[in-house]
Amino acid sequence: MPQPDHSPRSEGEVVRGGSTDPNQPWQAYHTVFTNAKAGMDGVDKEKVQRVVYEMSKGSKYFENEKRREALVMQKIQHMKSQSALLTDSDVKNHEKAADIKIKNLETQRDLSRIWMHVDLDAFYAAVETLENPTLAGKPMAVGGMSMICTANYEARKFGVRAAMPGFIACRLCPDLIFVSPNFEKYTSYSEKVRQVFHDYDPNFLARSLDEAYLDITDQCLSRNMSSEEVAEELRRRVYDLTGLTCSAGVAPNRMIAKVCSDVNKPNGQFIVPNDRAAVMAFVSSLPIRKIGGIGKVTERILKEVLSVSVCEDLIDKRGLISALFSSISTDFFLSVGLGIGGSTTPVEEPRKSLSCERTFSEISHEDGLFAKLEELADNLARELESEELQGRTITLKLKTATFEVRTRSLTLPFLVCRKEDLLIHASKLLKAELPLSLRLMGLRVSHFQGDSSFLNQRTLAEYFSVGNSAGSGSSEISLASGSSVVPSFTAEIKAQNYLRRMGKILTVQIQR
Ligand code: DCP
Ligand code: MG
Numbered sequence: 291m292p293q294p295d296h297s298p299r300s301e302g303e304v305v306r307g308g309s310t311d312p313n314q315p316w317q318a319y320h321t322v323f324t325n326a327k328a329g330m331d332g333v334d335k336e337k338v339q340r341v342v343y344e345m346s347k348g349s350k351y352f353e354n355e356k357r358r359e360a361l362v363m364q365k366i367q368h369m370k371s372q373s374a375l376l377t378d379s380d381v382k383n384h385e386k387a388a389d390i391k392i393k394n395l396e397t398q399r400d401l402s403r404i405w406m407h408v409d410l411d412a413f414y415a416a417v418e419t420l421e422n423p424t425l426a427g428k429p430m431a432v433g434g435m436s437m438i439c440t441a442n443y444e445a446r447k448f449g450v451r452a453a454m455p456g457f458i459a460c461r462l463c464p465d466l467i468f469v470s471p472n473f474e475k476y477t478s479y480s481e482k483v484r485q486v487f488h489d490y491d492p493n494f495l496a497r498s499l500d501e502a503y504l505d506i507t508d509q510c511l512s513r514n515m516s517s518e519e520v521a522e523e524l525r526r527r528v529y530d531l532t533g534l535t536c537s538a539g540v541a542p543n544r545m546i547a548k549v550c551s552d553v554n555k556p557n558g559q560f561i562v563p564n565d566r567a568a569v570m571a572f573v574s575s576l577p578i579r580k581i582g583g584i585g586k587v588t589e590r591i592l593k594e595v596l597s598v599s600v601c602e603d604l605i606d607k608r609g610l611i612s613a614l615f616s617s618i619s620t621d622f623f624l625s626v627g628l629g630i631g632g633s634t635t636p637v638e639e640p641r642k643s644l645s646c647e648r649t650f651s652e653i654s655h656e657d658g659l660f661a662k663l664e665e666l667a668d669n670l671a672r673e674l675e676s677e678e679l680q681g682r683t684i685t686l687k688l689k690t691a692t693f694e695v696r697t698r699s700l701t702l703p704f705l706v707c708r709k710e711d712l713l714i715h716a717s718k719l720l721k722a723e724l725p726l727s728l729r730l731m732g733l734r735v736s737h738f739q740g741d742s743s744f745l746n747q748r749t750l751a752e753y754f755s756v757g758n759s760a761g762s763g764s765s766e767i768s769l770a771s772g773s774s775v776v777p778s779f780t781a782e783i784k785a786q787n788y789l790r791r792m793g794k795i796l797t798v799q800i801q802r
């Protein structure tokens with residue numbers, strides 16, 4: 291099997307601290323939009339970083355990134371000192387414990403299913419180009435001056451990408467054409483694409499408007515086709531029906547399939563056969579950041595504390611991982627190192643919450659804030675009605691102009707779903723936070739009728755989301771759990787979700 295070259299756009303090249311030149315401070319400034327995406331292999335990374343740094347310097351976003359950076363450094367220092375306390379025999383014992391986990395995980399390795407992950411190429415931009423062919427071949431982005439939703443592949447050559455502010459993108463690519471988003475259009479194209487997915491797997495798992503996981507085992511068997519042929523056929527059918535191109539990844543599980551769909555993007559596919567050696571060869575040199583669930587912070591912690599860069603390192607460093615991380619995180623990291631991911635179709639769980647949120651240009655005026663809240667309550671009430679749901683807990687999420695995220699919630703002794711009720715209670719939460727200058731507001735309803743779980747247990751995700759004193763104010767907070775340290779709530783929740791999808795755990799309780 292040909293091995294993909296993972297190196298050119300490894301998102302893991304974090305250059306920081308002592309290794310950066312103090313005369314070139316941009317080298318140490320990494321934000322989500324300086325990370326490489328498909329189509330950005332030849333980009334002058336140094337230039338992009340310099341422009342992003344210079345244009346962001348002094349902004350509220352920049353200051354917030356600096357604060358987050360300081361928190362991450364604290365976390366890294368803390369873990370380094372924990373690691374220094376470990377004796378050789380501690381590590382050996384943890385290695386033995388990890389070996390038992392590895393044995394157990396191996397018994398769960400399932401090579402019987404063939405999974406395909408399909409992801410449309412430059413989705414919003416491709417739809418806009420279909421509707422306005424004069425955009426073809428020109429650098430364009432969907433979004434505006436404050437934020438870009440996506441950029442086409444011509445624009446990516448300049449370092450322009452999703453999540454980047456439009457004014458920075460203009461500096462990188464002066465000829466960039468902007469198109470305003472039109473979500474109705476994207477939803478309608480997505481529905482067409484899903485008709486094709488349905489023919490290959492009626493139970494396909496849609497992850498967003500432009501991506502889905504399909505179990506194509508039965509297709510391959512009943513039609514006596516290879517997975518490569520099925521992927522080619524599906525991609526052709528999507529193109530014939532919609533004019534959109536997509537990329538596909540095929541592997542024995544969803545975790546690897548997702549990574550594969552990005553290997554030959556755009557308009558390409560990559561297959562990892564259902565064979566243990568092939569899976570292990572694929573993950574051996576795979577940068578950990580490519581794995582869904584390993585974000586920027588977890589990547590840095592693993593890299594700077596444990597020198598883990600590629601998935602294989604997670605197995606080599608299993609003793610330290612087991613010593614420093616919680617049992618759930620250790621399970622997750624070891625599964626990643628072994629290339630084991632979800633291979634059975636997860637059973638649909640009943641919905642736990644319903645929410646909506648809006649990002650906007652800074653609002654500080656009280657009337658403006660309450661008008662936004664009313665808009666959210668109206669929207670949420672309609673969705674609750676259409677899903678025939680009523681809930682007891684109302685959560686308000688606020689992102690301030692300085693990028694601080696707060697969540698505040700209250701649980702009522704009765705069920706609510708009407709706009710007026712949502713508004714009365716959410717207004718109390720908002721009032722208590724005034725004065726405020728906001729750039730995002732969100733509203734969520736949870737603890738629906740029939741869900742009594744909140745009476746006796748709280749999951750980590752809930753703990754994080756209900757604005758608990760530990761959980762509010764920062765998106766990533768260390769949590770000591772016995773003798774281990776969990777890298778962050780975010781990573782922990784992702785790990786939980788991952789394991790839950792694998793059908794391994796039902797709920798995780800936290801110690802209070
Ligand atoms: N999107 C967004 N904001 C982001 C990322 C994505 O609004 N920060 C939207 C626009 C994208 C769509 O979701 O078109 C799909 O996201 P992808 O990450 O799949 O990006 P694209 O499909 O645009 O490009 P690619 O070819 O890399 O898949
Ligand atoms: Mg896409």
